[in-house]
Amino acid sequence: MSDVWRYVIGAVIIAHGIGHAGGPWFFQGSWLTDVLASGFLRWIFVALWLLAGLGFVAAGLGILGVLVPVELWRMLSIVSAALSLAVAVLFLGGGMNQPLFNALAMDAVILVALLIFDWPPQRLIGA
Numbered sequence: 001m002s003d004v005w006r007y008v009i010g011a012v013i014i015a016h017g018i019g020h021a022g023g024p025w026f027f028q029g030s031w032l033t034d035v036l037a038s039g040f041l042r043w044i045f046v047a048l049w050l051l052a053g054l055g056f057v058a059a060g061l062g063i064l065g066v067l068v069p070v071e072l073w074r075m076l077s078i079v080s081a082a083l084s085l086a087v088a089v090l091f092l093g094g095g096m097n098q099p100l101f102n103a104l105a106m107d108a109v110i111l112v113a114l115l116i117f118d119w120p121p122q123r124l125i126g127a
Helices: 002-025 039-064 070-091 097-116
Strands: none
Touching (some): 002 039, 002 097, 039 070, 070 097
16 A cells, blocks of 8 residues: 555656646746846746756655655655745736646645645655
8 A cells, every 4th residue: 555655646746846847937927026027037936946846856756766765755845845835926926827826736735744744654655
């Protein structure tokens, strides 16, 4: 049973990370200021968004025990979700809200599961 959970959770986290590749098109505007969605600042947020995506892929590979030490998957997931959440919140209301809202929801689920409920437990996935 533990292998099934490990593969499912790893695949979901990797899929979320791959989904981040669409991020640059989502940053059309910001509720905070239009300056965030233009010029050099926009590319900083694009880089942070893509970095979070890479972090999710690494976390998913970690939970699967591929290329990344299994001990790092939780930390990578938490850091990536926090970074992704922060960037998504800044760009909500700027045009393409649905993909950002979906990313925000997934980030929130990851953070709540890992930080509040301490789920999945190590005994369930073996990591």
